[in-house]
Amino acid sequence: MWQRIREIYAYREMLKNLVxxxxxxxxxGSILGFFWTFFNxxxxxxxxxxxxxxxxxSGIKNYSMFLFVALLPWNYLSSSILQGAASLVRNAxxxxxxxxxxxxxxxxxxxxxxxxxxxxLLILIPALLLFKIRLTWPLLAFPLVxxxxxILVASLTLLVSVGNVYFRDLExxxxxxxxxxxxxxxxxxxxxxxxxxxxxxxxxxxxAHIIEAYRDIFYEGIWPDWEALLYVGLGCLILFWISLxxxxxxxxxxxxxx
Amino acid sequence: MTKEIxxxxxxxxxxxxxxxxxxxxxxxxxxxxxxxxxxNKAEDFxxxxxxxxxxPKGSTVGLIGRNGSGKSTLLKIISRILYPTRGEVxxxxxxSTLLELGAGFHPDFTGRENIFLNASILGLNRKExxxxxxxxxxxxxxxDFIDNPVRNYSSGMYMRLGxxxxxxxxxxxxxxxxxxxxxxxxxxxxCLAKIKELQKKGTTIILVSHAPKQVEELCHFAVWLDxxxxxxxxxxxxxxxxxxxxxxxx
Numbered sequence: 219m220w221q222r223i224r225e226i227y228a229y230r231e232m233l234k235n236l237v238x239x240x241x242x243x244x245x246x247g248s249i250l251g252f253f254w255t256f257f258n259x260x261x262x263x264x265x266x267x268x269x270x271x272x273x274x275x276s277g278i279k280n281y282s283m284f285l286f287v288a289l290l291p292w293n294y295l296s297s298s299i300l301q302g303a304a305s306l307v308r309n310a311x312x313x314x315x316x317x318x319x320x321x322x323x324x325x326x327x328x329x330x331x332x333x334x335x336x337x338x339l340l341i342l343i344p345a346l347l348l349f350k351i352r353l354t355w356p357l358l359a360f361p362l363v364x365x366x367x368x369i370l371v372a373s374l375t376l377l378v379s380v381g382n383v384y385f386r387d388l389e390x391x392x393x394x395x396x397x398x399x400x401x402x403x404x405x406x407x408x409x410x411x412x413x414x415x416x417x418x419x420x421x422x423x424x425x426a427h428i429i430e431a432y433r434d435i436f437y438e439g440i441w442p443d444w445e446a447l448l449y450v451g452l453g454c455l456i457l458f459w460i461s462l463x464x465x466x467x468x469x470x471x472x473x474x475x476x
Numbered sequence: 477m478t479k480e481i482x483x484x485x486x487x488x489x490x491x492x493x494x495x496x497x498x499x500x501x502x503x504x505x506x507x508x509x510x511x512x513x514x515x516n517k518a519e520d521f522x523x524x525x526x527x528x529x530x531x532p533k534g535s536t537v538g539l540i541g542r543n544g545s546g547k548s549t550l551l552k553i554i555s556r557i558l559y560p561t562r563g564e565v566x567x568x569x570x571x572s573t574l575l576e577l578g579a580g581f582h583p584d585f586t587g588r589e590n591i592f593l594n595a596s597i598l599g600l601n602r603k604e605x606x607x608x609x610x611x612x613x614x615x616x617x618x619x620d621f622i623d624n625p626v627r628n629y630s631s632g633m634y635m636r637l638g639x640x641x642x643x644x645x646x647x648x649x650x651x652x653x654x655x656x657x658x659x660x661x662x663x664x665x666x667c668l669a670k671i672k673e674l675q676k677k678g679t680t681i682i683l684v685s686h687a688p689k690q691v692e693e694l695c696h697f698a699v700w701l702d703x704x705x706x707x708x709x710x711x712x713x714x715x716x717x718x719x720x721x722x723x724x725x726x
Contacts, residue, residue, distance in 0.1 A: 231596040
């Protein structure tokens, strides 16, 4: 297994090139080009602010910000998994013709989305200040929260990418699943509004703890729940290990199944 | 053409078997797999049956045989694109495969950008690519086109760039599958010259070819595959002669 990880590391140049290809090719040929990376979250922000400040007023203070700090990391998770599901099948011709550690393909999708998320912070931070939400020390926990989320995202993306080779409709099933998962995670609502008898069930959702942690550090200005974060982090590490093993086992036949 | 062969081993193929499942109607969806559980009739097809092969370092080996004899499957197993059903392959050194030239090129990127992309897919890091960049550009003979998007390239230019990148990886082991049939005559000559140069440098080369003449010309050894088994192996001349006689009579 360590040998496998070393081999993936040896192909880091390929990983890097695929990520930049992904980021550049997405907006290549459009007039605004790379600025679309910022336009998407900005537009999203304007629409939400308008709707939730004037149309559908919420009891939560600064609801658009409350939503925005959770929605951005959720989008990182969900678009990685959705795009990652197709990453092997879409590159079938490459897989059939060249040897390289196949993990590079789904991982490049995760990294590209991670960079997109980090760039969207350049919109989020000024917006927070504009809404007079103060940036506080707990923001120092951000790298840790991001790391935990990234391990979770990488694990799931590896699993769905190789699963999709064998079951092509997995891609569509995941689409439905992600919608359900979205509403079961406190993105649009606060975790406090979950009824007490359902709390146990909700706490099994790793994404819930991660999203809560983002909201704590960005919006509430408090330190995240360390204990929950520790459990989720350990769980994600175990899941990551399992995903690598499963990927390694199933990837052997993809060149002929694809 | 007799050459000294060093004794060290580059590739060892040990009792390799490869089974493909041929589905009459391949079902990819989860729904269909559950609904038609067990009804998915598949036939097993053994593409390779117990191949044993030892390839010394620095030698050039030609794989010949008719269509469907398992040549390409064997090459793909050695390059780790496919995994053997049984048996194992031991490899000593970095492998570069020329199955398709310019695999992974992005049409919107320039030739230069694609060199970086393609070479990294073949396993080079940034420093190694930069060291080879000038040689690759010179070899591909693209002139100013190197900074144009490759979608504007003719198919010949595309192939030239792909070949240039692949042979400059400086792999210890080079696997070639019928790609020498590309480009115009002048470029073909250049490719052959490059292969001879790599031979002199001690690169181990495995060549899949339909043309016995090419195998005779380039290879030390030849392996004749027929229906997944080795029918003959040995000196390139003798094996290709036997193969030509077989083809002529059959």
